[in-house]
Amino acid sequence: MPFNVGEVAQEVVSQLTEGWDLRRGIRRYRHLNAPLVKSILGRLAAKLQATGATRFAEGLLVDIMPASLAGLEGSVVLDEIRDATGLIGDSGGGWSFTHRYFQDFFCAMHLTERTAGLERELTNHAEDLRWDGVWSQISDLCAEPEQFASELAARTSNGPKALRWTSSSLLSSKGITLEDERKLSSLLTLESRRLLDQVELVQYANRIQLLPREKSDVRGEDLLSLLAALKNLNFARRDELFLSMIQDDFVRTFFSRLCQMLSTGAKPTPIEGSEGVSMVDE
CATH class of the missing domain: 1.10.10 (Arc Repressor Mutant, subunit A)
Incomplete structure (x- = not known):
């Protein structure tokens, strides 16, 4: 599959x-x-x-x-x-x-085969929510997904999205090099730090919540992107390699703790009572 x-x-x-x-x-x-x-x-x-x-x-x-x-x-x-x-x-x-x-899919296929068109659409629509599905599938289909994820991240101010795209590209890559791994771990660290400073990770008996700290401007979709990135890394069994490359102690500790929670069977659940924050279902 x-x-x-x-x-x-x-x-x-x-x-x-x-x-x-x-x-x-x-x-x-x-x-x-x-x-x-x-x-x-x-x-x-x-x-x-x-x-x-x-x-x-x-x-x-x-x-x-x-x-x-x-x-x-x-x-x-x-x-x-x-x-x-x-x-x-x-x-x-x-x-x-x-x-x-x-x-x-067909839009992604069309743009993947036409470099000039892809460059133009990236410039025009990198932050357009309606294009998220296209960017995800291009990342899945293109010859150098890690390079595409980096290009896409460079055109958007949305760090959590860049995290999701970057981790998704790993699932598609057939021959990612160690140097590419280092570049991606650097991007992962950079884009994670801003978000992680604003949330608290809490585990209950069989569920996990990412709770926004007081006066946090974090959004539900940002938290969803973070969890999607971690799920991708865990699913691809590359999380240990990534963690070893992340130089930021705070980010590495957070990711390590979340991976441990997920491995015990704990599931992310919606955040209740937090205005503007809507979390993931399983």
């Missing part, structure tokens, strides 16, 4: 566009093929993402139709993709991807 959403989406898309029927010797397309479908959906997802949209009309295909399909009506192409793959669907209000993960 793949470690991350990007790899899961990639496998599902591969099966929906070609794998299932290839194994059965069935020809599923009339005018299209799997590469054309992926190209069209990639361009389509990038256009939707750039405008913050999830629904689209047939006319959106006019500017993104491959030259090899010149002369085909957009409705014919959309109907064939819908019937052959199930990746898009239509209703009275227009067309959309059948799951948001698919829109994020």
Whole structure:
């Protein structure tokens, strides 16, 4: 089973566009093929993402139709993709991807293959919440996830997000070097310190809470990102190596204590009675 959403989406898309029927010797397309479908959906997802949209009309295909399909009506192409793959669907209000993960995946795939476009979108949307799913999947899919995580972190002032992206990239990396590990542990330390100064870690019988200190401006989503990062590191079994590289005693002690709590079966729970702070479910 793949470690991350990007790899899961990639496998599902591969099966929906070609794998299932290839194994059965069935020809599923009339005018299209799997590469054309992926190209069209990639361009389509990038256009939707750039405008913050999830629904689209047939006319959106006019500017993104491959030259090899010149002369085909957009409705014919959309109907064939819908019937052959199930990746898009239509209703009275227009067309959309059948799951948001698919829109994020095809946008991520499109940008990963086009360095110039990725650079532009990073500059424009690094801090846009609607792009979080895209950045996560690019981190899962790109050839150098640790470099991408660092680039993304450099374009945002949100330290906890950078933590989550960085740790997510570790799950995807096939050949991360020791020097990369050191760079990431430095980023992890830098982005963690500001947040950890504002919270208190408390363990009860079978649950963990991260409680904001008095006059803290910490947000629930920041705490969620911190826990997601720790879960990623723990899941990838790289937490011990990271802890050994973190030079900040406070950060290393905090992470070590939280990892120990999680390993005993304790679960993060919502914080009650803290205005503006909403924590994770399991």
